[in-house]
Amino acid sequence: MLVTASLLASQPFRSRIAPTPSGFLHRGNAFSFVLTWLLTRSSAGGSLHLRIDDLDAERIRPEYIQDIFETLEWLGVDYDSGPRSVQDFDKNWSQKRRVEAYTQALARLREQRLVFACECSRRTVGAFTEQGLYTGICRTKELLFDEPNYAWRFRSESSAESHLVDIVQGEMRLHSTDVIGDAVLRRKDGIPAYHIASLVDDELDGINFIVRGQDLLPSSVVQQALARHLGYEHFLRVAFLHHPLLLDGASQKLSKSKGADSLKAMRENAQTPHEIYQSVALFCGISAPIRTITELLNAFASKV
Numbered sequence: 262m263l264v265t266a267s268l269l270a271s272q273p274f275r276s277r278i279a280p281t282p283s284g285f286l287h288r289g290n291a292f293s294f295v296l297t298w299l300l301t302r303s304s305a306g307g308s309l310h311l312r313i314d315d316l317d318a319e320r321i322r323p324e325y326i327q328d329i330f331e332t333l334e335w336l337g338v339d340y341d342s343g344p345r346s347v348q349d350f351d352k353n354w355s356q357k358r359r360v361e362a363y364t365q366a367l368a369r370l371r372e373q374r375l376v377f378a379c380e381c382s383r384r385t386v387g388a389f390t391e392q393g394l395y396t397g398i399c400r401t402k403e404l405l406f407d408e409p410n411y412a413w414r415f416r417s418e419s420s421a422e423s424h425l426v427d428i429v430q431g432e433m434r435l436h437s438t439d440v441i442g443d444a445v446l447r448r449k450d451g452i453p454a455y456h457i458a459s460l461v462d463d464e465l466d467g468i469n470f471i472v473r474g475q476d477l478l479p480s481s482v483v484q485q486a487l488a489r490h491l492g493y494e495h496f497l498r499v500a501f502l503h504h505p506l507l508l509d510g511a512s513q514k515l516s517k518s519k520g521a522d523s524l525k526a527m528r529e530n531a532q533t534p535h536e537i538y539q540s541v542a543l544f545c546g547i548s549a550p551i552r553t554i555t556e557l558l559n560a561f562a563s564k565v
């Protein structure tokens with residue numbers, strides 16, 4: 262791990278925890294929360310924001326939002342800004358309050374001819390490679406943007422390579438075309454896609470440090486390309502940490518839909534989060550046994 266005292270002292274980390282309440286959280290989410298908290302709290306003057314991504318209203322349920330608060334409490338992960346309860350979230354923090362900002366960002370990309378309309382579905386012949394990357398067959402069709410059921414995609418070939426700074430993996434130069442293709446920026450149902458909403462939120466919230474799973478590396482690449490086109494000064498200076506995903510016994514990525522491994526089930530069985538602290542410690546190169554989040558913080562402080 263490349264985290265050093267000088268990195269932690271270089272600037273106060275302003276980071277965020279950003280779960281989507283579309284299922285009960287699992288150990289992989291907890292790992293990410295605790296790691297984000299540990300690094301932010303180890304940065305002098307660092308601050309942590311809680312953001313709950315609720316744009317995809319169909320999949321959101323209040324009990325999943327409640328699960329986020331209960332999980333953070335159970336983990337001992339405190340934060341400096343963001344919602345404190347389901348009611349506070351609905352009233353003051355829902356992403357629906359920022360739809361106008363997401364829409365404006367999309368409009369600015371459209372003005373720059375950086376998006377195109379796409380009529381393809383998963384079943385459209387020739388629209389996707391075997392790896393699932395979109396082949397770009399609508400790029401030259403000049404479809405109308407506001408037809409129902411058309412997605413808006415990023416014209417990734419128009420963009421330069423992204424240059425990401427990852428505090429563990431080092432500097433990475435990657436091109437959207439290679440890692441994600443022409444990403445969907447506005448979904449067929451008209452909802453701004455994750456890449457846009459999360460980017461606009463991070464910029465507006467002044468985030469300068471993003472911890473996320475390795476599966477979101479393609480999103481980081483396309484978001485940085487978009488940030489350049491949108492002139493997002495904060496986001497262009499973000500430091501990343503893309504961490505490996507926790508796997509369950511069958512080597513499958515943990516998913517919220519399964520539930521057996523949910524943190525809620527762990528809490529109901531009166532389990533403590535020590536194994537989560539231990540996996541974060543191991544990731545940070547700490548081999549001593551860790552039972553509490555304070556022990557984790559102290560062990561990390563004596564290591565860097």
Ligand SMILES: [Zn+2]
Nearest residue numbers: 379380381399
């Ligand atoms: Zn298409």
